[in-house]
Amino acid sequence: MKSNAQEKHEIRPGQSLELLKELHILTRDGKMNQDSRRKLKQVYHLYQFIEPLMQEVMNAQSRVSLVDHGAGKSYLGFILYDLFFKPMLASAEADSPARASKIYGIETRDELVERSRELAQRLAFPGMEFLNLSVAESTSSQALPEQIDIVTALHACNTATDDAIEFALKKKARYMVLVPCCQAEVAAELRKTKGDAVRNNPLSELWRHPIHTREFGSQITNVLRCLQLESHGYQVRVTELVGWEHSMKNELIIAEYKGQKSGKAARRLAEILDTTGLQSLEKRFFTQLA
Structure with a gap:
């Protein structure tokens, strides 16, 4: 069994322990089980791919918008916000374009949408918004802006990945990060x-x-x-997600718009x-x- 010191070493610097507890990755006394450890490893692995894309967008226009399709419990969205958005917004001026940065979580299960909204409010993550929509519905929804910088769709089943691609094309996304499924x-x-x-x-x-x-x-x-x-x-670019050994659906497609x-x-x-x-x-x- 791992010690607290070893478990803390697995957590990225600056990561909110309170967030990890809310996401049930950590227990209330700060422990991790094997399933939670694997889940955190997976999300951190995805973060390594997505963080430089967000930074590229920030360097170009000082703000970034990201839509996460099939967000589920929004593990990825919350950790992206905690590790990237929160430090960026903390150092931004009140009138900085960075203040317009946003993560949208798209999910069809109403209870998960409500839970994520409550958690974002409780943690004071104002740049997160959660919408009860299918991927297909989001393409024409007025609740989303006309242009989105980054679109993610992780294990969006069957044709939902294709709907996410159609969404990203319509929204003129600069980057797509896709993990197709089923x-x-x-x-x-x-x-x-x-x-x-x-x-x-x-x-x-x-x-x-x-x-x-x-x-x-x-x-x-x-x-x-x-x-x-x-x-x-x-x-x-097509690569493999390491740390997803329990699933055969571990193909990662990263697309960058070149024109x-x-x-x-x-x-x-x-x-x-x-x-x-x-x-x-x-x-x-x-x-x-x-």
């Missing part, structure tokens, strides 16, 4: 069109057997998403949809020709 839609389409695809495409052997259909469907979904993002002018829309990516995406029998998904994986 990509069932493409696998279902592959099963429906399997007969024709198997006859016409020898590569369809990759998804002929049911277990391969599921795995290939998950893989190709993220490939299509990356091509879609590139077609809209984003530079895409160079790729016609090649758009054409390649269309070709893949055609050769795999997925033409019905053209609307979901919409592209922007250069």
Whole structure:
């Protein structure tokens, strides 16, 4: 069992212990169990990817807005605010643009939205706002500004990741941080069109057997998403989340808007949809020709 000193060493400097207790990562006497330790490690790992993106935006315009889709209990949002927003706002002048910085948590479960609102108020985190919306609803919601700097969607199930991408494209997001999950839609389409695809495409052997259909469907979904993002002018990096060994859904997609829309990516995406029998998904994986 770890000592208090060892557990404190795992917590980042400046991290509010009171926040970690409210999030039930720490017990009231400051202890962590194995599950809490893993959860904190995961959020800190994500923070390492997101913090430099927030800093880039701050350097460019002195304020940052971030939308976290499928926020759940908002572990990520609260820790981002505690470690990055709170120190920044503490040193900002009263009329500084930094005061306009904001984190929006989007979540459909009303009890989690209310709990997060109460916690933000209790901790005096004025730059956090929580909205009871689906990812799809948020795209047209008047409660969100026209432009958002960073969009995150962590384990947004099935098509919710694609809805988050559509949201980010509409909001002209500079960065997207996506951890896709449960990509069932493409696998279902592959099963429906399997007969024709198997006859016409020898590569369809990759998804002929049911277990391969599921795995290939998950893989190709993220490939299509990356091509879609590139077609809209984003530079895409795909990596793995360490510390998420308990979940097979540990692929991390980071996209940065560069403005160079790729016609090649758009054409390649269309070709893949055609050769795999997925033409019905053209609307979901919409592209922007250069």
